[in-house]
Amino acid sequence: MPDRSDGAPPSAAGSEPAPGVLYLVGTPIGNLGDLSPRARRVLAGVDRLACEDTRRSGLLLHQLGLRDREQGRGPRLLSFHQHNQASRIPELLDALRGGEAVAMISDAGLPGISDPGEALVAAAREAGLPVICVPGPSAVTTALVSSGLPSGRFCFEGFLPAKAGQRRARLRELAAEERTLVLFEAPHRLLELLEDLLALLGDRPLRVARELTKRHEQQVGPTVRAALEHFRRTPPQGECTLVLGGAPPAPPPAWDEAALRAELGQLMAGGLSGRDAARQLAERSGHSRRELYGLLHDGREQAAEP
Numbered sequence: 001m002p003d004r005s006d007g008a009p010p011s012a013a014g015s016e017p018a019p020g021v022l023y024l025v026g027t028p029i030g031n032l033g034d035l036s037p038r039a040r041r042v043l044a045g046v047d048r049l050a051c052e053d054t055r056r057s058g059l060l061l062h063q064l065g066l067r068d069r070e071q072g073r074g075p076r077l078l079s080f081h082q083h084n085q086a087s088r089i090p091e092l093l094d095a096l097r098g099g100e101a102v103a104m105i106s107d108a109g110l111p112g113i114s115d116p117g118e119a120l121v122a123a124a125r126e127a128g129l130p131v132i133c134v135p136g137p138s139a140v141t142t143a144l145v146s147s148g149l150p151s152g153r154f155c156f157e158g159f160l161p162a163k164a165g166q167r168r169a170r171l172r173e174l175a176a177e178e179r180t181l182v183l184f185e186a187p188h189r190l191l192e193l194l195e196d197l198l199a200l201l202g203d204r205p206l207r208v209a210r211e212l213t214k215r216h217e218q219q220v221g222p223t224v225r226a227a228l229e230h231f232r233r234t235p236p237q238g239e240c241t242l243v244l245g246g247a248p249p250a251p252p253p254a255w256d257e258a259a260l261r262a263e264l265g266q267l268m269a270g271g272l273s274g275r276d277a278a279r280q281l282a283e284r285s286g287h288s289r290r291e292l293y294g295l296l297h298d299g300r301e302q303a304a305e306p
Contacts, residue, residue: 038134048100080092146209150245181246
């Protein structure tokens with residue numbers, strides 16, 4: 001096997017899966033038809049497959065025709081979750097160093113997002129081992145781009161804390177965030193989250209997506225209040241992805257020329273130059289430093305008039 005101690009990925013022209021490479025493989029979030037041909041090839045050819053739930057992943061591979069226990073076909077499945085990652089990571093790194101091709105998948109979507117895959121990737125990178133992502137479905141981007149909310153800039157927060165006090169504290173921290181927010185939530189906590197959103201952030205635009213890519217895909221909205229009323233009538237099932245409108249832009253600060261000129265005068269009386277006084281007041285008031293500096297010249301010109 002060629003030396004890959006520098007962490008460089010195998011040549012794109014080479015066959016996949018390559019020995020000694022950790023593959024992050026995106027799996028369907030609902031519709032099995034979304035598995036890419038490349039993902040299928042990698043999953044069929046790796047030596048080991050790290051997954052959250054071996055039974056669930058084994059069923060997925062069987063449904064895809066990639067594993068048959070009776071015929072001994074398919075990769076060796078290895079459980080990898082938050083409770084055993086400390087012992088599993090060294091084991092998987094040793095397998096990679098030994099020349100095995102290793103893949104990691106989550107229960108659905110791209111691994112490494114709100115799951116322990118993040119720690120494995122960091123450890124592999126630190127060890128100088130190559131890591132390649134085989135792109136695939138993601139609930140985050142699927143819900144975002146189909147929500148109708150601004151997607152040019154967004155903020156992913158994953159699962160908020162389960163405890164009410166910690167969750168509300170986090171929401172207060174996010175209250176001024178102007179980017180679209182994407183959240184995950186379990187069905188048994190969805191109503192509590194929606195109630196907190198309404199109380200702390202207001203009745204913003206919202207889409208709650210569930211059963212994404214499946215036949216009965218559902219996106220409930222268009223506001224926090226409307227979603228809350230819906231799920232009070234119809235209890236939610238399955239994990240949900242929430243896409244929440246960002247905070248409205250803060251109104252521009254009021255421009256009071258006389259008051260601002262007086263503040264500049266006080267700063268300069270304290271020993272600051274006109275330029276430094278304008279800069280300090282700009283940081284404090286939110287006004288343009290250039291416009292504030294211009295007030296000084298306007299004031300001098302008015303004082304010089306007969």
